[in-house]
Each structure stands twice: as structure tokens, then as C-alpha cells.
Amino acid sequence: MPKRTHQFGFVTVAAASPSLRLGDPAANALLVIQALEKAAAEGAEIVVLPELCLTGYSCGDLFGQRTLLQGALKGLGLVAEATARLGLTALVGLPLEVSGRLFNAAAFISRGKILGVVPKTHLPNSGEFYEQRWFASARVAPVKEIDLLGQTVPFGTDLLFQASDLPDCVVGIELCEDLWAVEPPSGAQALAGATLLCNLSASDELLTKAAYRRDLVRAQSARCLAAYVYASAGAGESSTDIVYSGHGLIAENGIVLGESERFRFELSLLVSQIDVDKLQAERRRNSTFFGAPSTLQPRVRTFELGHPASTTPKLRRRFSQHPFVPSDAQRRDEHSQEIFAIQSTGLARRLRHTGARHVVIGVSGGLDSTLALLVLLEAFGRLHLDRKGIIGVTMPGPGTTVRTRMNALKLMEVLGVTAREIPIDAAVEQHLADIQHPPGKHDVTFENAQARERTQVLMDVANQVGGFVVGTGDLSEAALGWCTFNADHISMYHVNIGVPKTLVRHLVSWAAHARHVGDERTLLEDIVATPVSPELLPPGADGESSQQTEAIVGPYELHDFFLYHVIRNGFRPAKVLWLAEHAFTGKYDHTEIRHWLRTFLTRFFSQQYKRSVMPDGPKVGSVALSPRGDWRMPSDAEATAWLAEIA
Numbered sequence: 001m002p003k004r005t006h007q008f009g010f011v012t013v014a015a016a017s018p019s020l021r022l023g024d025p026a027a028n029a030l031l032v033i034q035a036l037e038k039a040a041a042e043g044a045e046i047v048v049l050p051e052l053c054l055t056g057y058s059c060g061d062l063f064g065q066r067t068l069l070q071g072a073l074k075g076l077g078l079v080a081e082a083t084a085r086l087g088l089t090a091l092v093g094l095p096l097e098v099s100g101r102l103f104n105a106a107a108f109i110s111r112g113k114i115l116g117v118v119p120k121t122h123l124p125n126s127g128e129f130y131e132q133r134w135f136a137s138a139r140v141a142p143v144k145e146i147d148l149l150g151q152t153v154p155f156g157t158d159l160l161f162q163a164s165d166l167p168d169c170v171v172g173i174e175l176c177e178d179l180w181a182v183e184p185p186s187g188a189q190a191l192a193g194a195t196l197l198c199n200l201s202a203s204d205e206l207l208t209k210a211a212y213r214r215d216l217v218r219a220q221s222a223r224c225l226a227a228y229v230y231a232s233a234g235a236g237e238s239s240t241d242i243v244y245s246g247h248g249l250i251a252e253n254g255i256v257l258g259e260s261e262r263f264r265f266e267l268s269l270l271v272s273q274i275d276v277d278k279l280q281a282e283r284r285r286n287s288t289f290f291g292a293p294s295t296l297q298p299r300v301r302t303f304e305l306g307h308p309a310s311t312t313p314k315l316r317r318r319f320s321q322h323p324f325v326p327s328d329a330q331r332r333d334e335h336s337q338e339i340f341a342i343q344s345t346g347l348a349r350r351l352r353h354t355g356a357r358h359v360v361i362g363v364s365g366g367l368d369s370t371l372a373l374l375v376l377l378e379a380f381g382r383l384h385l386d387r388k389g390i391i392g393v394t395m396p397g398p399g400t401t402v403r404t405r406m407n408a409l410k411l412m413e414v415l416g417v418t419a420r421e422i423p424i425d426a427a428v429e430q431h432l433a434d435i436q437h438p439p440g441k442h443d444v445t446f447e448n449a450q451a452r453e454r455t456q457v458l459m460d461v462a463n464q465v466g467g468f469v470v471g472t473g474d475l476s477e478a479a480l481g482w483c484t485f486n487a488d489h490i491s492m493y494h495v496n497i498g499v500p501k502t503l504v505r506h507l508v509s510w511a512a513h514a515r516h517v518g519d520e521r522t523l524l525e526d527i528v529a530t531p532v533s534p535e536l537l538p539p540g541a542d543g544e545s546s547q548q549t550e551a552i553v554g555p556y557e558l559h560d561f562f563l564y565h566v567i568r569n570g571f572r573p574a575k576v577l578w579l580a581e582h583a584f585t586g587k588y589d590h591t592e593i594r595h596w597l598r599t600f601l602t603r604f605f606s607q608q609y610k611r612s613v614m615p616d617g618p619k620v621g622s623v624a625l626s627p628r629g630d631w632r633m634p635s636d637a638e639a640t641a642w643l644a645e646i647a
Contacts, residue, residue: 005313006166006305008575009277011196012316013229014044015248015260017268019236022056023068029054029075032092033082035267040086040308042271043316047090048198048231050246051120051176052104054079054094057202058238063095063102063134072096076107076114077149084112087309091173093200098146098155101136106173106200107148108161110303114151116159120175121185128204128242131177144299157185160194160298163305168276170194170300176201179216179230188296190224191289195276197226202233204242205262214249214256222254225282225289227274235263250274253282273316281570319583321557323564324503324621336510339503339620343495344378346618347470350493357385358467360458362488363392363412363419364535365404367504368472370411370527372495374511376470377415390417391465395454397424398446399535401545407527414520420461424453447536451487458491468492471615476501476556478614478625479563480600481607482549489610494617498624500563501532501556532556553603554596558588562600567631568623573597573645594646605639 005012016039018031032049039047051057054072062068072094083090089110096105096117103119119138123131138157146155163169172189179186179199186197197220203213213230221228227250234246246268248260252275260270283289307313326332351359359376363369373392380387394408412419428449437445458469471491473483475498483489496504505528512524533545540546550556561580565571571579580593588596612627612635624630 004578005315008578009166009168009275009280010273010315010317011163011166011169011276011305012043012045012271012273012313013196013227013250014039014042014047014272015229015231015250015270016047016049017231017234017246017248017260018049018053019234019265019267020053020056021236022238023059023062025054025068025071025075028056029078031267032075032079032090035269036079036082036086036088036090038267038269039271040088040311042269043308043311043313044271045088045305045307046171046196046198046229047088048200048229049090049092050231050233051093051106051200051202052095053092053200053233056237057233057244058240061134069095069097069102073149080109080112080114080149083109085309087111087306089303089305091198091200093175095135099142101140101142102134103138103141104131104135104175106175108159108171108173108301108303110161111306113303114148114153115161115301115303116154117146117148118157118159118173118175119155120178121157122177122181124177124180154299154301156299158296158298160189160192160300162193162300162302164302165305166276168280169196169305171196171198173198173200175199176203179220184220186220186224186226186228188294189298190226191292191294192296192298193300194224195226195279196274197221197224197228199228199230201230202237202244203247204238205245205247210245210247210262213247214259217249218251218254218256221251225253225279225286227252227276227279234268235265253279271316275317277571277575278569285570315582319579321561321583321587322502324500324560324623325506332506332510333514336507336514339499339507340375340378340511342618342620343375343499344382347375347379347493347495348382350616351379351383351385354468356467358389358391358465359470360391360393360462360465360467361470362454362458362472363394363408365394365407365411365527366530367501367508367527367532368474368496369408370524371499371504371508372470372472373411373415373417374508375495377417387416388418389467391420391461391467392417393420393422393458393461395422395424395457397428397450397454397536399450399537399539399545399547401535401539402543403530404535407523407530410523411527414523422457424450424457427453442537447534448484448487450536451484451534455487455490462492470495471617472496474499474501474504475623475625476559476563478611479567480553480559480603481610482553482603483610485610489614491615494615497614497617497626498620500560500623502560554599555588558584558593558596559600562597564623566601566604567625573601573642577646597646598643601639601642605637605642608633608637609635
């Protein structure tokens with residue numbers, strides 16, 4: 001475990017806002033050290049402190065007093081010694097005199113060494129701010145190096161700091177107003193390689209300003225495909241006309257990972273963990289990012305990230321078992337409505353384009369066909385078409401159970417679509433006899449003959465009514481190749497192809513409670529509770545299906561977890577295995593997860609040929625496998641290297 005957090009790209013960061021004493025650098029140095037001690041105890045490896053935290057931001061004309069400036073330097077030395085003892089990295093704000101000019105600066109200190117100092121570029125000088133009264137902009141910095149506490153230290157805005165033991169962790173620094181500028185320095189830093197952007201700030205509080213600040217941090221992390229750590233001055237900073245709150249924020253590529261409680265007089269400490277491996281994967285796949293020219297020619301200083309002394313590194317991030325399904329109830333509701341809107345819009349557009357007033361869909365009484373049918377209803381409603389133009393066809397065969405057959409018939413009845421029941425037993429039996437398949441041999445030929453017969457029926461019925469066939473297969477099945485080529489693999493429009501199985505189940509359940517009542521709701525709930533099965537083998541003596549999909553290919557919740565992190569995040573199989581062990585602790589053990597991950601990788605690679613000829617269908621989320629859009633992969637690619645990681 002100790003090495004794996006870094007091995008898989010995780011860095012523990014903190015935003016700390018001590019309750020400072022204005023104009024008292026000695027006291028503030030001790031308060032900063034106390035903050036670092038608490039951050040180290042929480043496992044923080046990089047700690048960002050507020051702007052000018054060694055003096056306080058609101059010192060006014062006291063910044064012209066050498067007593068204050070020398071006190072800040074002494075405080076910096078004490079903090080540096082503390083970082084050596086604690087085994088961490090700290091970004092500390094102080095006023096710094098360089099060649100007769102005073103700069104608002106951030107010192108990068110790692111394990112006792114000051115590796116660089118970054119001065120502030122954009123100095124606010126309006127409203128309540130008067131920084132140009134005291135400080136010079138980084139634009140007029142006269143030197144590239146300074147003598148600081150007996151060290152020769154790089155000085156300038158072109159500095160980046162790279163962890164020697166985690167090269168993907170590259171730190172860029174900006175100060176407060178720099179983030180508010182038209183072109184924040186962090187943009188150029190990101191293009192030059194920075195993955196962790198840090199902001200030492202002293203942003204006062206006004207009504208609604210916190211929300212605006214949060215949006216700035218979140219948006220800049222998204223724009224830069226980076227993590228962003230923001231630490232602002234605390235509530236002890238000032239009572240003279242303006243108030244500060246100690247607002248801390250940590251964001252990663254547009255997602256706020258953590259936000260501190262504001263207006264505390266005690267230390268405000270926010271600790272979170274970022275994934276620089278994930279950020280680099282995002283950058284590799286984003287042509288806008290990697291195609292942009294870099295205007296910054298950085299000087300890169302290296303530091304050892306290590307781990308804080310006397311702590312054991314651990315994974316702090318929580319990874320959902322179901323990454324496609326939001327954990328928050330409100331977000332689930334919003335997402336469900338939007339997914340239905342996306343699916344139904346795509347389908348309605350295809351109906352308008354073809355001029356079709358009839359569609360044909362196979363209704364099995366299972367999850368996928370139920371979701372597709374519900375989406376069809378919405379599309380027909382939006383186009384003011386008679387739902388009787390939806391031809392639902394149930395095709396019982398040798399493996400069909402009473403439960404699914406009756407659910408299919410009842411569903412079509414309660415929803416008011418046109419229902420047809422066309423048994424396929426005789427046709428399949430005749431076909432198998434024609435190809436001289438031994439009677440009673442229930443092999444893959446027996447199974448696929450049923451799937452192909454059903455597709456032939458649907459296509460021919462579509463010809464009869466002058467419509468087209470709507471497919472029901474989902475994203476998880478496409479990833480695994482769990483479909484019969486030239487059978488359920490084929491349709492005129494794959495309405496569910498952007499929806500993974502775990503999300504299909506949720507959407508049907510959501511629709512049951514949000515859009516249906518009475519018998520409709522009861523029926524949908526029973527469909528959700530029905531085990532997933534292709535029903536291609538004869539039922540058991542109890543009348544239940546003898547063939548359950550998840551017993552054959554593995555649990556869909558695991559496969560969807562693998563799909564999300566391998567394809568969406570670009571994670572290595574070893575990392576995915578490790579994350580799955582954490583996410584599914586107590587549910588699946590290492591051996592089970594590894595087995596099904598190998599199954600996923602093997603099938604994903606070997607079944608690409610099916611995805612290469614998939615019909616059209618709407619992209620719903622950030623993971624899609626359309627050969628015309630998101631996923632371009634040769635059908636003869638080998639899984640060997642991926643499997644070797646988890647051998």
C-alpha cells in the first residue's frame with residue numbers, strides 16, 4: 001500500500017488557513033507550523049497556505065517597514081525547518097524585497113529546502129484593494145535568482161516544480177488575483193506541464209462571492225485539465241471594513257473534491273487526494289489541449305514528494321461501485337430525465353428523417369427492451385404520433401420463461417402499444433433440422449439460431465408495416481460483445497447503445513416511480529427484479545431460467561466499473577484492479593475481481609469486430625463505443641499487454 005498511492009498517481013494535498021495575527025510574523029510562523037503538523041497527521045504531502053500568511057494580508061503601510069519584512073524571513077526559516085521535520089512540501093506566502101522592489105510572493109518549500117519563489121503578476125488596485133501601493137508586479141522582476149536564507153533560489157513566474165518520485169505531479173503557482181485575470185498564469189503553466197495548480201489567496205467575503213470563487217476554481221481546473229488547490233486568508237485576518245473567511249477549495253478537472261467551512265476562527269484545514277494519472281489520461285485524449293502551443297518556457301525544479309513522517313499512505317478517495325449512476329438522489333433524478341431526453345430526441349430525429357410512423361421492437365420482458373420501449377413512448381409523444389404505431393413483438397422460444405413472457409405481454413398492454421406474439425419454436429426447430437444440427441444439442445448454434453430467428457422476424461415485420469427496427473442492446477453488452485452477430489447485434493437504430501447495464505436498471509426503476517403508477521409501476525418493478533438472462537436454454541424443472549448472464553460473463557456492476565475506468569479514465573488494469581478492491585470491499589475478493597477483469601479485457605479486445613459495424617445510436621455519457629465517434633480500435637488488437645499487468 002505505501003507505494004501504491006504514488007504508483008497509481010494519487011497525491012494528498014491540503015488547503016490550510018490558520019487564524020493569523022496581523023503584523024506578527026513570529027506568531028504566524030508558529031501558527032503555520034501548527035497547520036502543517038495537523039496537515040501531516042492527515043497524510044497531506046503538499047500543503048497550500050494563504051497569500052502573505054507570514055505577515056497577514058491586511059498590513060497596509062506596514063509592508064514598508066523592514067521590521068515586518070525581516071520578521072517574515074525569519075518566519076520562513078522556521079517553516080522550512082518544520083517541513084524537514086514533518087517530511088512534506090509547503091507553499092507559503094510572504095512579502096519579499098528583491099533589488100529594492102517589494103513583491104507579494106509564494107515560496108515553494110520541500111523537506112527543508114526553498115526550491116523557488118514565485119511573485120504575483122496581477123495586482124488588484126481598485127475597490128477595497130490597493131496592492132500597487134506596496135508591491136511590484138512580477139512583470140518587472142529584475143532577477144531570475146535571489147539569495148534567500150543562505151540559499152540561491154530561483155525567482156520568477158516561469159517556475160514549475162516536478163516530483164522526482166511521481167513525475168506526473170508538476171506544481172504551478174499563482175496568487176489570488178492571478179486567477180481573476182483574463183489570462184491566468186495557470187493556463188500557461190498547465191500547457192507547460194503543470195498538473196497541480198496552487199493558489200495562495202486573500203479574497204475577502206462579499207454576498208455571493210464564495211459561489212463565484214468556487215466557479216472560478218472549478219472552471220479553471222476544467223479548462224486546464226488539472227487539479228486546483230485554493231487557500232484563502234482566514235477569519236482572523238481583518239475587521240477593518242472587509243472580512244475574510246478562510247475559504248479552501250480543491251478541484252479536479254471541473255469537479256470540486258472538497259470545500260472548507262468558512263468563517264472559522266480556528267484553523268481551517270481541507271485535505272483531499274488528487275489523481276494526476278487521471279489528469280494525464282485526460283490530456284492525452286484531448287486534442288484541444290495537446291494541440292495548443294505552450295508560451296511558457298519553464299524552469300523546472302525537482303523535489304521529492306515522499307510521504308509525511310510517521311504516517312502510512314492510504315487511498316482517501318472513495319470510488320463508487322456504480323460510476324455511471326450518481327450517488328446523490330437529486331443528481332440521479334436530473335440525470336435520468338436528461339438521458340431520456342437524449343435518447344428520445346435521437347430516436348425522434350430518426351423518425352422525422354425517415355418519415356416512418358411505425359417502428360418494430362422486440363419485447364422480451366427484460367430490462368433492455370423495457371427501457372427501449374419507454375423511450376419509444378416518449379419519442380412518439382414528442383412527435384404527436386399514435387403509440388399504436390409502436391409494434392411490440394414478443395417471440396417466445398425454447399428458453400422463454402412464463403414470467404418474462406407474461407411480463408412482456410402485460411407491458412405492451414398497459415402501455416397501449418400494438419402487441420404481437422410470434423413463437424419461434426417451430427422455425428428454430430426447422431432451421432436446425434435443415435442444417436443437420438443434432439436434436440437436443442443445446443450448444444452455441446442452438447442459442448444463436450434463436451437470436452437470429454428473432455431478428456429475422458423483426459426485420460420482416462418492419463417491412464410489413466413500413467417502419468424500422470429499434471434495437472435494445474446496451475453499452476455493457478457492446479463492450480463485452482455479449483450479443484449475437486447478425487442477430488440482436490443488428491437493428492436500424494440502437495437506442496440503448498450509450499447506456500450501460502447498471503444505468504439501464506436504474507432508469508427503468510426511476511421511470512417506474514417517477515412516471516408510472518398502479519399496475520404499470522408494479523410491472524416495471526418486477527421487470528427490474530428479474531435476473532438478467534438471454535433465455536436461450538430450456539428452463540429448469542422449477543420453470544425458472546437455467547441461464548443467467550452474470551453467472552457466465554460476470555457481474556455487470558464489476559464490468560461497468562471496469563468499462564468506466566479502463567475506457568473513460570484510461571487507467572491501467574493494475575490500477576483498476578486495486579480501485580475495484582477498495583470499492584467492492586466485502587462484496588468481491590481479489591481473486592474474483594481479477595478473474596472478471598481478465599474476462600472483461602479478453603472479451604473487450606476480441607469482440608471489437610462487432611462494435612466496428614454497430615448501428616447508429618445516441619451517445620448518452622462520456623463513455624461511448626461507436627466506431628464513428630468515440631472509439632476507434634482495430635478488430636485484431638491484442639489484449640496481451642493489458643492481461644500481463646494482472647497475471
